[in-house]
């Protein structure tokens with residue numbers, strides 16, 4: 001079954017990147033000249049997604065403004081003959097059919113996904129975490145959708161990460177199928193060192209059947225007192241099995257300070273407009289490191 005819908009949870013408080021995220025959503029932090037969430041929406045669109053639901057919260061209206069028309073700005077750009085910029089502004093507002101719903105209390109990623117229940121209905125859907133930008137040739141969301149279409153089971157984007165990160169994310173029980181595909185039969189959110197099953201963790205993308213909503217409704221709050229998506233996916237993995245895709249792509253965690261800097265440096269180096277100048281600048285800076 002073709003995946004047509006995507007949910008982008010972007011309602012978190014972003015406490016790890018304060019004070020930047022105090023009055024500006026971390027999902028709007030720019031990587032050079034484009035906010036993080038635009039990379040994510042573009043990835044979904046390139047993956048064949050037609051309808052997108054962004055989960056927002058208080059103080060996040062700039063996300064909605066970013067994907068809306070901006071008549072005054074467009075008019076000014078047109079009058080100044082800045083046609084390329086004008087076209088880019090219009091393109092952003094036409095990227096996809098984007099809807100919004102507010103998560104009234106930040107009760108966790110699982111709770112945020114549950115807010116998408118009526119938007120999703122009873123078809124499978126993709127989830128792209130609003131602060132995880134993944135740069136890749138083939139969009140990672142597409143890599144996961146293909147696996148869903150092939151196996152008809154929930155799919156998670158996975159990577160092996162250092163132990164310290166496994167303890168912050170989650171740990172998966174995996175068995176290789178072929179190539180970069182794995183069976184996922186169990187998982188644990190934010191494990192202690194003793195609880196670690198493997199260094200495979202879920203990073204920022206999944207494709208889920210609509211049955212996840214009933215599971216979420218019957219899942220108790222977990223780590224940090226929040227309703228954890230991982231806890232619901234664990235039930236799904238144990239009962240139905242899930243597929244892990246060790247995806248091809250570079251992921252930047254825009255929810256932490258180092259991740260933001262890595263994204264800016266690496267994307268900046270490849271930027272068509274300032275890439276060369278930035279490279280020269282970095283070479284000079286690195287002489288004194």
Ligand code: UTP
Pocket residue numbers: 009010011012013014015016017027055103105106107108109111112129130131132255
């Ligand atoms: P994170 O756990 O990274 O978000 O969730 P957070 O709570 O903002 O982070 P810190 O720990 O306070 O810095 C991953 C994604 O899920 C969204 C976030 O916006 C982020 O894009 N999220 C998280 C929600 O939409 N609602 C929530 O209740 C929690």
